[in-house]
Amino acid sequence: MHPKTASTDHDVLDLIRQRWSPRAFDAARPVSRGDLLRLFEAARWSPSSYNEQPWRFVVTDRFESADHHTALATSLIGKNALWAASAPVLVLVAIRETLERQDSVNTHAWYDSGQAVAYLTLQATSMGLSLRQMQGFDVDRARDACAVPQPFVPAVVMAIGYAGDPESLTVDSHRASEQKPRTRKPIDEIVYWGRWT
Amino acid sequence: MHPKTASTDHDVLDLIRQRWSPRAFDAARPVSRGDLLRLFEAARWSPSSYNEQPWRFVVTDRFESADHHTALATSLIGKNALWAASAPVLVLVAIRETLERQDSVNTHAWYDSGQAVAYLTLQATSMGLSLRQMQGFDVDRARDACAVPQPFVPAVVMAIGYAGDPESLTVDSHRASEQKPRTRKPIDEIVYWGRWT
Numbered sequence: 001m002h003p004k005t006a007s008t009d010h011d012v013l014d015l016i017r018q019r020w021s022p023r024a025f026d027a028a029r030p031v032s033r034g035d036l037l038r039l040f041e042a043a044r045w046s047p048s049s050y051n052e053q054p055w056r057f058v059v060t061d062r063f064e065s066a067d068h069h070t071a072l073a074t075s076l077i078g079k080n081a082l083w084a085a086s087a088p089v090l091v092l093v094a095i096r097e098t099l100e101r102q103d104s105v106n107t108h109a110w111y112d113s114g115q116a117v118a119y120l121t122l123q124a125t126s127m128g129l130s131l132r133q134m135q136g137f138d139v140d141r142a143r144d145a146c147a148v149p150q151p152f153v154p155a156v157v158m159a160i161g162y163a164g165d166p167e168s169l170t171v172d173s174h175r176a177s178e179q180k181p182r183t184r185k186p187i188d189e190i191v192y193w194g195r196w197t
Numbered sequence: 198m199h200p201k202t203a204s205t206d207h208d209v210l211d212l213i214r215q216r217w218s219p220r221a222f223d224a225a226r227p228v229s230r231g232d233l234l235r236l237f238e239a240a241r242w243s244p245s246s247y248n249e250q251p252w253r254f255v256v257t258d259r260f261e262s263a264d265h266h267t268a269l270a271t272s273l274i275g276k277n278a279l280w281a282a283s284a285p286v287l288v289l290v291a292i293r294e295t296l297e298r299q300d301s302v303n304t305h306a307w308y309d310s311g312q313a314v315a316y317l318t319l320q321a322t323s324m325g326l327s328l329r330q331m332q333g334f335d336v337d338r339a340r341d342a343c344a345v346p347q348p349f350v351p352a353v354v355m356a357i358g359y360a361g362d363p364e365s366l367t368v369d370s371h372r373a374s375e376q377k378p379r380t381r382k383p384i385d386e387i388v389y390w391g392r393w394t
Contacts, residue, residue: 016319016320038207056393057388118243
């Protein structure tokens with residue numbers, strides 16, 4: 001069993017046990033347009049408050065348009081830049097923070113966009129794709145790189161591709177992290193029965 | 198094929214095609230504690246920024262503690278109250294909006310909690326459970342009902358149970374909605390290639 005496969009206390013979907021967030025990507029292997037479309041189709045059918053669907057995706061593919069890919073990669077901050085540029089695909093997740101029917105705040109826009117990306121992520125896992133999300137990027141640079149208009153806000157950059165060799169990672173802690181078991185709070189720290197106690 | 202099964206343009210997981218958000222629940226059929234634990238275990242293994250795991254769940258079960266269930270149901274607003282009280286289980290999703298290691302804002306707390314609930318939802322679908330989320334509830338009443346402490350914020354109430362008879366719904370539009378196909382924006386309105394156009 002892969003060291004990242006979750007050791008669960010209660011039985012859950014294999015997809016959920018097996019999903020994790022790798023940094024090592026195969027830089028030489030592209031992801032087909034057809035496969036990328038399946039990911040966004042999965043996101044598309046996520047639920048959202050008032051069916052607002054506040055999520056948008058800007059895709060940069062190093063094999064299709066290296067300039068756009070580099071532009072988005074350049075927005076990454078700190079150590080993210082060291083590994084993520086080797087992913088063949090980067091996707092900027094942008095969120096509409098206002099409701100379409102009126103110019104007021106959609107309080108659940110980020111929550112709903114998280115749901116959409118979760119569906120996309122499990123779809124990716126089912127297809128043998130690796131995916132890691134980053135919040136460590138410069139929002140203004142990403143907005144410029146991807147030409148994201150108001151009232152959308154860049155929220156997350158995802159690296160997507162096929163698994164690479166962990167030894168290719170240049171940061172010691174990143175190499176080690178690819179083999180360390182995933183950890184989570186115990187379930188009784190996140191679930192309360194009847195009322196919070 | 199059930200009218201709610203998504204008619205997708207690109208192939209996606211059956212779980213994602215089949216998931217939808219019903220209002221009709223079987224009021225007489227409880228959900229076992231063991232099955233509920235599997236739902237929260239699925240949420241538990243969701244990714245989050247800095248592995249903060251900002252999500253918390255307060256479960257009220259009409260068969261276990263009718264008082265708590267009624268207290269949370271009473272926080273529901275408008276037409277939600279008309280159908281949701283028949284669900285055997287209501288779950289309040291509460292979100293920690295600050296980082297644990299320092300008292301600053303977790304910008305991705307809602308986004309990450311959405312991801313956790315998405316995993317929980319697909320787990321529920323795989324187990325034949327119905328689940329519908331609501332943002333239409335009184336936050337202060339829900340906080341009181343479930344004794345949610347600061348710095349957590351009530352975000353969503355979920356109704357969970359087994360499918361019921363749509364004809365049992367008292368609101369005409371709710372009955373009709375159980376049979377209407379799900380709709381989404383076309384994929385080219387949510388995905389841009391290279392940069393936003």
